[in-house]
Amino acid sequence: MPELPEVETTKRGLAPLIINQTVVQVVLHRANLRWEMPKHLITTLANQKVNAVNRRGKYLLIEFDVGTLIVHLGMSGSIKVLDKEEPCLKHDHFELVFDDGKSMRLNDPRRFGAVLFSKDGSHKLLDGLGVEPLEGLFDDTYLYVRSRKKQQNIKAFIMDSKVVVGVGNIYACESLHQASIAPERSAGSVSKKRYQVLSQCIKNILTQAIDAGGTTLQDFSQVDGTPGYFSQTLSVYGRENRPCGTCDGKISRITQNQRSTFYCKQCQT
Structure with missing residues (x-):
C-alpha cells in the first residue's frame, strides 16, 4: 500500500x-x-x-x-x-x-x-489523523507521552494513524529494526530514552524513502513512471531467513494484527 x-x-x-x-x-x-x-x-x-x-x-x-x-x-x-x-x-x-x-x-x-x-x-x-512524523509536533517525547499505559504492541502503536500518520508496515518494521526494539513489546513498556531513538529512526527511514522515490514492491510508480528505489535498501522487510545486517542473527517473520512483521530476534529486544 x-x-x-x-x-x-x-x-x-x-x-x-x-x-x-x-x-x-x-x-x-x-x-x-x-x-x-x-x-x-x-x-x-x-x-x-x-x-x-x-x-x-x-x-x-x-x-x-x-x-x-x-x-x-x-x-x-x-x-x-x-x-x-x-x-x-x-x-x-x-x-x-x-x-x-x-x-x-x-x-x-x-x-x-x-x-x-x-x-x-x-x-x-x-x-481524526495524528501528527505528521516529519513536522515539529512529532518531537522526541511525543510517542513516549502517547504510549503510557498502552498494552498494544509497539508496531501497531506507531502504525496507528490517530497517533502518527504514514508509518506503514514496511516503515514500521524498518524503524523498529534501526532502533533495536522488538515489535512484540507493549508500547507502554518502552522507555522514554528508547522512544527518543525510535522517533529519530522513523524520521530517518521516512526521509530516506522519500529521497529514494518511495518503495516499489508491486504496483507503485512515481509520476514519471519510474519505480521507487527504497526497496533496494530494506534491512528487514521481505528478508525472512536472510542475515541481519546489524548482528549475526537472521531475519524472522511473524504475523501481527493480520500483517507480516519482519525483525531480528537477536538484536531487537
Missing part, C-alpha cells in the same frame, strides 16, 4: 506539473472506487485552476478556489501526468485534463483508492 513516502513522492512530482494549470475536463471512467466518486466534479472543477498540491497523511490534497480534491492511492494506486492524446490504460479510473494538453490519471488496479471533494478542506477521513 502506498504510504507517506510514496504519497509525498507523488505530491512532489505532481506539483510542478499541474499547479497553475486549468482543468478543461474531468473524466470519471467508472462510478466508484472504494467509494462513489462525486459526479459533480465534472462541472465543479471545470475551468478551475490548481492553486496547490498538498499532502495530509496518505491523502493528496489538490487545492482549487472552489474546494479541495482529496485523492487516496489505496493499495495499488499511482498517478501519472501524460499527454491527453495518450490512450488510457485499463485501470485509469479518474482523469483531469488540463489546458496545457496534459492529463493527470489515477490508475488503481484493485480499486481501494478514493476520489473525494471538500468545499472547505475538512473531511471526516482527515479530521
Whole structure:
C-alpha cells in the first residue's frame, strides 16, 4: 500500500506539473472506487485552476478556489501526468485534463483508492489523523507521552494513524529494526530514552524513502513512471531467513494484527 513516502513522492512530482494549470475536463471512467466518486466534479472543477498540491497523511490534497480534491492511492494506486492524446490504460479510473494538453490519471488496479471533494478542506477521513512524523509536533517525547499505559504492541502503536500518520508496515518494521526494539513489546513498556531513538529512526527511514522515490514492491510508480528505489535498501522487510545486517542473527517473520512483521530476534529486544 502506498504510504507517506510514496504519497509525498507523488505530491512532489505532481506539483510542478499541474499547479497553475486549468482543468478543461474531468473524466470519471467508472462510478466508484472504494467509494462513489462525486459526479459533480465534472462541472465543479471545470475551468478551475490548481492553486496547490498538498499532502495530509496518505491523502493528496489538490487545492482549487472552489474546494479541495482529496485523492487516496489505496493499495495499488499511482498517478501519472501524460499527454491527453495518450490512450488510457485499463485501470485509469479518474482523469483531469488540463489546458496545457496534459492529463493527470489515477490508475488503481484493485480499486481501494478514493476520489473525494471538500468545499472547505475538512473531511471526516482527515479530521481524526495524528501528527505528521516529519513536522515539529512529532518531537522526541511525543510517542513516549502517547504510549503510557498502552498494552498494544509497539508496531501497531506507531502504525496507528490517530497517533502518527504514514508509518506503514514496511516503515514500521524498518524503524523498529534501526532502533533495536522488538515489535512484540507493549508500547507502554518502552522507555522514554528508547522512544527518543525510535522517533529519530522513523524520521530517518521516512526521509530516506522519500529521497529514494518511495518503495516499489508491486504496483507503485512515481509520476514519471519510474519505480521507487527504497526497496533496494530494506534491512528487514521481505528478508525472512536472510542475515541481519546489524548482528549475526537472521531475519524472522511473524504475523501481527493480520500483517507480516519482519525483525531480528537477536538484536531487537
